[in-house]
Each structure stands twice: as C-alpha cells, then as structure tokens.
Amino acid sequence: MSNRLNTTPNDLRAFWMPFTANRQFKKEPRLFVGAKDMHYTTHDGRTVLDGTAGLWCVNAGHCRPKITEAIREQAGELDYAPAFQLGHPKAFELANRLVDIAPEGMNHVLYTNSGSESVDTALKVALAYHRAKGDGSRFRLIGRERGYHGVNFGGISVGGIVSNRKMFGTLLTGVDHMPHTHLPAQNAFTRGEPEHGGDLATELERIVTLHDASTIAAVIVEPVAGSTGVLIPPKGYLQKLRDICTKHGILLIFDEVITGFGRLGTPFAAQYFGVTPDIITTAKGLTNGVIPMGAVFVTSEIHDAFMNGPEHLIEFFHGYTYSGNPIASAAALGTLDTYKEEGLLTRAAELASYWEDGLHSLKDCPNVIDIRNVGLIGAIELQPIAGEPTKRAFSAFLKAYEKGLLIRTTGDIIALSPPLIISKAEIDELFDKLRDVLVNNI
Ligand code: PMP
Numbered sequence: 001m002s003n004r005l006n007t008t009p010n011d012l013r014a015f016w017m018p019f020t021a022n023r024q025f026k027k028e029p030r031l032f033v034g035a036k037d038m039h040y041t042t043h044d045g046r047t048v049l050d051g052t053a054g055l056w057c058v059n060a061g062h063c064r065p066k067i068t069e070a071i072r073e074q075a076g077e078l079d080y081a082p083a084f085q086l087g088h089p090k091a092f093e094l095a096n097r098l099v100d101i102a103p104e105g106m107n108h109v110l111y112t113n114s115g116s117e118s119v120d121t122a123l124k125v126a127l128a129y130h131r132a133k134g135d136g137s138r139f140r141l142i143g144r145e146r147g148y149h150g151v152n153f154g155g156i157s158v159g160g161i162v163s164n165r166k167m168f169g170t171l172l173t174g175v176d177h178m179p180h181t182h183l184p185a186q187n188a189f190t191r192g193e194p195e196h197g198g199d200l201a202t203e204l205e206r207i208v209t210l211h212d213a214s215t216i217a218a219v220i221v222e223p224v225a226g227s228t229g230v231l232i233p234p235k236g237y238l239q240k241l242r243d244i245c246t247k248h249g250i251l252l253i254f255d256e257v258i259t260g261f262g263r264l265g266t267p268f269a270a271q272y273f274g275v276t277p278d279i280i281t282t283a284k285g286l287t288n289g290v291i292p293m294g295a296v297f298v299t300s301e302i303h304d305a306f307m308n309g310p311e312h313l314i315e316f317f318h319g320y321t322y323s324g325n326p327i328a329s330a331a332a333l334g335t336l337d338t339y340k341e342e343g344l345l346t347r348a349a350e351l352a353s354y355w356e357d358g359l360h361s362l363k364d365c366p367n368v369i370d371i372r373n374v375g376l377i378g379a380i381e382l383q384p385i386a387g388e389p390t391k392r393a394f395s396a397f398l399k400a401y402e403k404g405l406l407i408r409t410t411g412d413i414i415a416l417s418p419p420l421i422i423s424k425a426e427i428d429e430l431f432d433k434l435r436d437v438l439v440n441n442i
Contacts (some may be wrong), residue, residue: 002135007031007043008168023385030401035062038419038426040406048401052408053419056226056258057289060338061419067288070334074327083323091324094332098295101267101336101345104278108303110316111324112294115257116150118281119220123154124318125279126218126251128167129302132309135249138217139174142207146180148227149220149281159219161228176211178203178219182231184381185247188370189363191356194234201240213248218279223269226258229413230372230379238275245278251302252277261285262339262420264375265349267322272375278302283302288335293328344420354424358431365438367392378416380434383442392442399441405433429431 009026017025028266032048034041038061040048053059060067066332081088096107110125112118123141130138143149150156156164157172160180165171179200187194208216223238225231245252259269260282266272268280279302283294306313311315322328339345348355352375359378360371370381380391400407408415418430 035173037061038336038422042399042416049405049430049433051283051400051406051416051418051434053417054289055284055408056263056283056417057284059261059263059285059287059420060288060335060342060344061421064288064334064338066296066338066341067290067331067334070292070330070337072276072411073326074330078181078326081275081326082126083319083321083325087324088326088329089331090326090329094324094329094336095295096291097333097336098297102280102297103268103270105276105299105301106280106297107300110296110298110318111320111328112283112296113292113320113322113325114150114294115255115281115283116152116155117320118257118294118296119149119158119255120152120154121294121318122253122255122281123158123218123220125296125298125302125316126253128313128318129251129305130217131312132305135214137214138250140211140216141172142178142204142216142219143175144178144180144221144225146225146228146231147220147255148225149221149222150257152311168267174215177209178207178221180225180228180231181234181237182229182329184236184370185224187234187372189360190232190372191360191373193232194372198235198236198240200234200408201237201244204241204244208244208250213250216248216250216253219245220255222251222255222257222259223273223275224259224264224374224377226377226415226417227410229381230377230415233370238273242275242277251279253279253281255281255283257281257283258417259375261335262345262348263377263417265346265352267345286335287328288338289333290335291328291331292322293325293332295332342388342421347420351376351422351424351427355427358427361431362435362438365435367442368438376418376420376422380414380438382412384412395442396437399437400433403433403437405430405437407434 007029012026031043032040138410147160149159157175181197183197186196254277264272280297287293356373367383372379385391393412397409
C-alpha cells in the first residue's frame with residue numbers, strides 16, 4: 001500500500017525526517033520501495049546499487065531469506081515476552097552465539113534497541129562497575145573529538161561533533177575529549193592504518209594527569225570513526241590507549257556499531273587491530289539492519305563484579321521493554337546463520353585489497369584531496385567549495401543517486417561501506433559510477 005504513496009509534499013508532510021533537510025527533501029523526494037541483495041528499487045522504478053549497506057548495517061545484503069523467514073516464523077510463534085524477571089529461549093541462545101564470535105574474555109551480553117542505546121548502556125555499566133567494586137569516585141567519561149556515539153544524552157556528551165552538541169546546552173558534566181587522530185598533511189592517501197599519529201594516544205595521559213585517574217571511569221572511542229568521515233586509527237594508537245587505561249584502572253569501550261559484524265574482515269574491529277577493550281557496543285549488523293537491536297559485550301570481570309558485589313547491585317537497574325525481543329532475537333539468529341553459511345564475517349578480508357585498489361584508482365579525479373580505507377570501508381575527501389562546505393559532496397550524492405549508486409556523505413567526505421556480499425564486478429561498477437560522478441558531474 002505505502003509503496004503506492006504519491007510523492008507530493010502534501011503526502012509527505014507529517015513525517016519529520018531525521019538528519020534531513022525536510023523542506024528540500026519534500027520537494028524532491030527519494031523513496032525506496034524495494035530491495036534485494038545489493039540493490040534498492042526507487043519509487044520511480046529505478047535500481048540503485050547499495051554502496052553503503054543502508055546505513056552501515058545491511059552487511060548480508062537485502063531481503064535475505066534466512067532472516068526474513070526467521071522473523072516470519074517467530075512473529076507467528078511468540079511475538080513478545082516481558083524482558084524483566086522473565087525471558088524466552090532465543091535471547092539466551094543468541095547471547096551464547098554472540099560471545100562465541102566476540103574477542104576472548106567478552107563473555108556476557110546486554111541487549112538494547114539501537115547503537116545510541118548501546119552507548120548509553122555501556123557508559124552506565126562502566127559507572128556502575130566502579131561502584132560495584134566500591135570505587136564511587138570514578139565518574140568522568142572521556143570521549144574524542146570527531147567521535148560519533150549516537151544521539152542519546154550520554155552519546156552526544158562523549159561524542160565530539162559540534163553540530164550534534166551545540167543545540168542542546170550543557171549535556172553531561174564530567175566529560176572530557178581527546179583530540180582526533182586525523183592528520184591530513186602527514187597521512188593523505190594512506191592505504192590502511194596511517195603511519196603518523198599513534199602517539200596522539202598519550203593525550204590520554206595528559207587528561208589523566210589533569211583530572212587524576214581516580215576520577216575517570218571510562219574512555220570511549222570508535223576503533224574506526226565512521227560517521228565523521230572514516231578516520232582509521234594510526235599504527236599503535238589503540239594499543240597505547242589500551243595500555244594507558246589498564247595502567248590507571250580505566251575501562252576502555254570500543255564503539256563497534258559500524259565495525260562490528262565483519263566490516264573489517266574479522267567479527268569485530270578489536271580482533272582486526274589485536275586490541276581487546278573491556279566493553280564493546282554494537283547494533284546495525286547484529287540483525288542486518290532489519291529489526292532494531294543492539295548488544296553490549298562486557299568482560300567476565302565486569303559481569304562478575306555485579307554478580308559478586310553488594311546485594312543491591314545483583315540486579316543491574318537498567319534495561320528496555322524490548323531488551324532481547326523475541327522477533328529481534330530471531331532476526332539476529334537468522335543473520336548470524338547467514339553470516340556463517342556465507343563466510344561473511346571474514347569476506348571483507350578477502351576483498352580488501354581489490355576494494356583498496358579500486359578506491360585509490362579515483363585519486364586523480366577532480367577535487368579529490370584524500371582517500372582512505374580499511375576492510376570494506378572507504379572514504380573520498382573532496383575539496384570543499386569556498387564558502388559552501390558540504391555542497392560538493394552532497395551534489396555528488398545526488399548525482400550518484402541519479403546514476404543508480406547509493407553513497408553516503410558527511411561534510412565533504414564520501415563514505416562507502418557496501419554489503420559484504422558485494423562481488424568484484426559490483427566493486428568495479430561502484431567505482432566506475434563514482435568516477436563518472438566525480439569527473440563529469442560535480
Ligand atoms: N555509534 C556509532 C559508532 C555509530 O556509527 C552510530 C550510528 N551511525 C551510533 C553509535 C548510533 O546508532 P543508532 O543510530 O542505531 O542509534
């Protein structure tokens with residue numbers, strides 16, 4: 001029915017769209033009405049190659065039978081079960097399956113409904129963990145400039161994107177930020193991890209000295225920052241953060257909402273970089289983006305601090321009506337089955353060098369000032385038009401859409417993250433289309 005909606009501004013008036021210039025969109029709407037594997041179908045009947053896995057989430061491609069079937073079956077069998085003091089088998093089965101693929105020692109899972117909720121859950125676990133151990137003085141949370149951790153109050157407070165913060169006043173107090181790691185002058189056109197900038201991790205030591213370690217609960221970073229334009233950690237950077245956190249008893253949180261579930265060719269970025277945090281946040285690829293669900297992984301040490309702590313902490317006072325929802329759990333199990341059967345959690349490793357070569361072949365296109373990549377992620381940074389930041393990249397987005405390619409832009413950066421089922425021929429098609437946009441159209 002909704003696929004036949006007319007696309008006049010009047011028909012579109014009621015939905016206040018997120019992260020969208022609503023007035024502009026409603027004059028020239030872009031609606032998807034169908035999807036299969038690597039492609040979307042638009043309301044005007046065109047096919048669009050998905051260069052972004054939706055919003056970094058449809059890792060197994062669209063409308064995959066195992067996932068669709070799992071949802072359908074579950075919806076007819078047990079639609080909802082209360083999440084508190086009661087449960088259902090699939091939520092437990094899923095947690096066991098998840099810890100099987102998680103980094104060693106991350107043996108327990110809390111469920112959420114989104115990346116933003118995973119982040120706020122992780123921050124609350126960190127604060128409560130220290131209290132469970134009798135260390136109530138650790139209240140500070142440290143994020144990073146250009147970090148994106150969703151839109152809830154904890155997430156925007158530790159996040160480091162000015163436009164996400166400035167409309168909302170004070171936010172959480174007791175938060176500080178490390179500098180970001182993007183060093184364009186030294187690291188431009190790097191393939192994989194940049195050489196320069198690993199020492200920026202010592203900025204954490206400076207912050208620790210400033211506030212005293214005894215006041216700091218946790219540090220949160222994205223192993224690869226995605227939403228702010230694909231910032232790949234310089235060599236040695238994450239390990240240094242790990243060492244500093246360990247030395248001072250600070251918990252390290254990796255926000256793996258985009259890197260989780262195979263984006264780098266390992267189940268999690270922690271395994272790709274060989275650095276294990278204390279907490280990992282996930283969402284998106286957990287259910288292939290099909291049903292809202294997130295999961296927060298914690299170490300046994302964190303979990304056991306609650307279980308063995310004072311009586312009043314045995315019940316962690318946090319959770320959602322939909323924590324481990326049966327249909328979401330079924331979708332996640334169907335997703336994990338699909339990933340396993342098709343080897344998708346390691347497929348990015350097989351495609352990474354082909355992807356990298358294709359991406360960097362765009363180096364000489366007009367206005368390209370940087371290209372960077374890791375796993376099946378790529379970014380192309382464009383020279384901004386003077387006085388009109390973001391316009392060049394947004395114009396590339398519109399042109400690419402017209403030519404049948406979905407890309408994502410942030411500022412003047414094009415970010416790419418296709419479904420992990422992409423073929424080499426489709427990688428060629430993606431970069432051919434993008435070259436055409438960059439050379440002839442913007
Ligand atoms: N953390 C990171 C690293 C993200 O990239 C995102 C979403 N792009 C989020 C958190 C928020 O996730 P959601 O939109 O599901 O709340």
